[in-house]
Amino acid sequence: MSATPTSQGAPRRATITDVAREAGTGKTSISRYLNGEMSVLSPELRARIEAAIERLDYQPNQMARGLKRGRNRLIGMLLADLTNPYTVEVLQGVEAACHALGLMPLICHAANEVEMERRYLQLLTTYRVEGVIVNALGVREETLRPVGGGGIPAVLVDRSVEGLAADIVGLDNRAAAELGTRHLLDRGFREIWFVVQPFEQVSSRRLREAAFRDAMRAHADAGAHADADASAAQGHTLVLNLADAAQTEHSLAELDRAIDTAHQRAGRIGVDARIAVFAANAPVALRLALHLKARYGDAWQTRVALLSIDDPEWAELTGITTIRQPTYDIGYRAVEFLHERIEGVQTTARDCLLPGELIVRASTAR
């Protein structure tokens, strides 16, 4: 039982000095004890220290330690959008790794605001974090200047930042998009729409879309020689700007026309009426599903075969085929990379591309 602080207010936590006095020794020994240099302490002294710490309920002040040794075990975690389930899942991996490595993540949520992102980045340096993991939103190389390269260590998650040479870990976007495209092709879909948010600074969106196009082209090329039917496959890319309602409506209308056209044509030929829609990520998939349901009713899946990268909790419920990202691992690896850099391991910028996993559900059945 600690001294009852009858008078409320500021019970002023015990300091190392208090402990030293209580144990009848000097601060140094306490410090040594705290840092596990047990071998250099007589068992007797050690016991006294232990008792004193217990009695005073002493807890070393991380801030003070950090100030002294120049490292506070804090790392920054800059998130573009916590609303995206992807982000939360990555965070789990981050937390776990930090825990294992004795790091403490300072989590900052930019909520899709570039200005916030900038501010947080500078706030983090103010707290002298030892490194940052950033799931960049719109940062330019300049904003990240204090970071990476000559500044504090940094590793990027999911997205690269132009002009910045830093470690990056994320999904193998190319392979994932190919996987999805080929799955749709294999299932016999011949008209595929790839729907993605505006590319902007987000490299992963670009990569996925490019891989989709390449996969479609590869299929067409192969088909020209072998399978006559294959050559009919056509891929379209649709940009969906979720941040702008009007633009979103406009894009969705375009998709609707394609769906209806295909439906009419199919009626004549007597074949599966569905076109396939490949959503580049979960937010896009959700928006699409909501729209389609509003337009075609509960049976919307008889009109469209939806496939998505990311595997949100509602995918199973709605029966949608997805490509699940190894989110936990992404977060975990990111921290490991950062830790190595913090510890001074000097390597050139590395890329860590983790594979996605295709989860087949009813939406792409034929």
Place this chain on the structure above:
Amino acid sequence: MSATPTSQGAPRRATITDVAREAGTGKTSISRYLNGEMSVLSPELRARIEAAIERLDYQPNQMARGLKRGRNRLIGMLLADLTNPYTVEVLQGVEAACHALGLMPLICHAANEVEMERRYLQLLTTYRVEGVIVNALGVREETLRPVGGGGIPAVLVDRSVEGLAADIVGLDNRAAAELGTRHLLDRGFREIWFVVQPFEQVSSRRLREAAFRDAMRAHADAGAHADADASAAQGHTLVLNLADAAQTEHSLAELDRAIDTAHQRAGRIGVDARIAVFAANAPVALRLALHLKARYGDAWQTRVALLSIDDPEWAELTGITTIRQPTYDIGYRAVEFLHERIEGVQTTARDCLLPGELIVRASTAR
């Protein structure tokens, strides 16, 4: 091993001393400048300081400031489960409020592990956070001892902790459960199952369930006098332990029996076969929906009318009536409360109960 500060090793950030030298003045003036005591500085000196800061890209070290003045503007945010959309939404409010008040939230995710929760709590005190806002998982009063009361200021979110007198902000659980129950009753449902996770330490679960029972009883009482049909209404409580697969299956089987029984009876009488299921929160609702879909197929909603507290993103897609919590406000208010306490406002423990909003969708239509 100290890394040799070559061209890129450790650029060692500028300190207040560097700035003072660069500006040809003393540290005191720099400090004054940093703290906005402009009126006490000659415009000329002030300009020189500004220039020096700019040139050195100086940024004050929060840790050092904190050490000196005893407040580091850090607050702890202890989360029970980031996987729950509720949590993320609350977090948005917290972030916003912190930003407005110049606070920096240290976010800790216990991931439903009581042990983690304990450890984080102690880690937070180690960083000398000025306060904590906790969405408690299983903390006992003793764990929180250093917190609240005589310790550091604390405010609870969503759940109270037995024996701890602290501010608490969250949903008006009683009103929300009543709202939902009455909605179902109004829609003519006469058999209602309230499904909730094991109560454990979570006060909100208890409150919701109690309010549900009270509402059912109130209805029965009123019905005894007026509406003969009303007296037939029966409420059941089902505990669903999501942490244990076997127990979950067991509970779901019980629900299945009720559904089937109702269905058979309805077939004879020729009336709506659906029983209503009131999920105490989103995780429960999701688990239920997944199970029902697996058992009854895509048309599961013709067997069960699902209503849930919380309004997850898939609710709209699935057409489920919900009671949305004012999550953002909850987070925001929590920080405001904490801030007041940090600033020394001494009031007795306050409760802030915010109202939920009923969002009627297809699931409860008749």
Place this chain on the structure above:
DNA sequence: CTGTTAGCGCCTTCAC
């Protein structure tokens, strides 16, 4: 083995 002595970067009296 143990204690003494300097600071880490900053703020805060207290003189000038």
Place this chain on the structure above:
DNA sequence: GTGAAGGCGCTAACAG
């Protein structure tokens, strides 16, 4: 108006 000195809680040489 401005600066010098001391100290926040802790660690890291140096002695003893």
